[in-house]
Structure formats: structure tokens, C-alpha cells
Amino acid sequence: MEAAHYREHYTVDDYRLWEGDWELIDGVPLAMVPSPGITHQRLAGKIFTQLSGVLDDCPRCEALFEIDVEFSRDTVVRPDVLVLCQPPEGERLTRAPEWIFEILSPHTARRDEEAKFRLYCDEGVSHYVLVYPDARKAKVYRLVDGAYRKVGDFRDERHRFELPDCAVDFDFERLWDGNHAPAG
Template sequence: MGALRVEDIYPRYTYDDYINWEDRWELINGIAYSMAPAPTIKHQKISNNIAWELNNIFKDCSFCTATIFVDWKISEDTIVQPDNLVICHKPKNEKYLTKAPVIIFEILSKSTAKKDLTVKFELYEKEGVKYYCIVNPDDEVAKVYELKDGKYIKAGDFSDERFKFKIDKCDDLKEFDFSKIW
């Protein structure tokens, strides 16, 4: 007898189930993850500040758009809502993204930290997200990972420093100022 897998214990869901649910959920490999409770005030403040910084550095790049959480439908059984993201493509529809963002920020909370650090780390790496930024609001540190040869390499830990995202379609981007997100 083989070891039990998560798939053997929990029910499996698809996008058709997901679109009928109340509240905020994510679906990863058919497993439903509640996004409750709602984010804290500090979480929302940091997310707003990240959005402001991203909009500022991408304002002169007509190819890319910074946005807050939106559905990214990776497959019929995997739909995620990153806290902040940058896309450099025109979405096929207004309901959800189907192509990988180039930058994703996830802000850790007690209810999402394990998933953000493991499941989403592996998922975003596999899906080709160029930059994954994991923001710890308690320590006021953001870990930035860059995808190189299909694997995330840590670019650094940032609190008050600046970082320049390198995006093919946007040559002259300003640096992202991490001191402004806290």
C-alpha cells in the first residue's frame, strides 16, 4: 500500500467550481485555499505602496501594467491571486490572466506564509515568473528571487535598498525603492 497523497484526501475542484464560490479563494492543483481572513491593515498599506512604486517605475513603459490581485488562471484546476503583479502582455479577456506575470509580490501573513514560501514559490518558478518578491511585513524585509535557467536565484534581501528589475520590453526602468513600501 502506497503513501497517502493530498489528492487522495481532499476533494478536487476546477475553475467551474471556483467561479461560483463566495469570498476569496485560490485553487492550486485542484486544492482549494481560503483567502480568509481578510488581509490586515498593514498588509493592505504595504500592498498599496507596492502598487504605487510599481506604477511609478512602469509609467513610461507602454508594454507593461502593474496591478493588484487579479485571477491568474494557470489551468482548469489552478487559479491564484497574487497580491501585486506586473504583466507585459495584453490579456485575452478581462476576467483573468492566462499568461505568466513578469513580477509577482506576495505579502506574507500567518494564514498564507507557508503556501507563499513553498507551494507558490514552486508554482511561479515552474510557470516562468521572472521575479518573485516575498514580503515579510513583520521584519520589513522583502526577498527578491530572479528566474535564471528555470530556477529562482535569490537577488537579495531588501528593506531600505533599491532594486532594478530588468524587463526586456522596458529598457529605462527606474529602480524600485523598498524603503517606500513600509
């Protein structure tokens, strides 16, 4: 067999043994390096904090961050922030969350805009939000009839997200308030 035709295929069991930060999509390992920068962490914190507050009145939904989602035996991703609206089965997430935020960097943009876009759509994630720190905007997509439809670009607007048991108003302007210039 020629080396060009040989492709390693890994599983969640392999993934659990690896050191460092990785994602696994369709059996292909993807390194998560370098680690997120300060701007990325600030945005993730603001997203998580806002979601935690607005979800206080939602009976089943909760915000989580930096947690692995095992979609299949050969696919594990770690979204920046997500909203889960059903109780997890144990300590690992094995079902699609309702809502995912990914904060893009030059190192992750293609993965988030292409591979994860298709993956989250195929897995039934109802709302997908791509956050662009340098542009200070977010693109919101909603799953409609098995495909993502762009809802819009948001900078300083509010948007209402319809979840199974509640509706959540998210204020995108709060992401940029007090943020320092993008540092990566």
C-alpha cells in the same frame, strides 16, 4: 474506496461558483481568510503606487493588484500585486505575469514560500518578491535557467528589475516610510 485515499479535485469552473475568497492550486481549494489586515493593505498600496509610477515610461507593462491568475484548468491564484508585460486575452489573466509581489502573514507564509514559490517558478514568473511586514524586509528571487535564484534581502535599498521592454528601479525603503507598527 477509503476516505483517506479520496481527494476532491476542483477546476476553474467550480472556483467561479464559490462564494468568498479562495485560491485553487492543483485542484485543491485554499481559503483566503481572514482578509488582509491594515498593514498588508498599506504595503500593497505602496507597492502598487510605486510600480504604477515607475511603469509610466514602459510601453507594455502595467501593475495590477488583487486579480486572479488562471494558470491552468485547476489552478487559480490571486497575487497581492503583479506586473503584466503583455496584453491580457480578455478580462482574465491566463498567462504568467513578469513580476509578482506576495505580502506574507502568519496565515499565508507557508503557501507563499512553498506552494506559490514552486508554482510561480514552474509557470515562468521572472521575478518573485516575498514581503515580510514584521521584519520590514523583502526577499527578491529571479528566474534563471528554470529555477529561482535569490537576488537578496532588501530593506532600504533600490533594486533594478529587468523586464522585457524596460528596466525598473524599485525603492524598497519607500515600503516602510510612514508605516505604522505591524498590525497583521
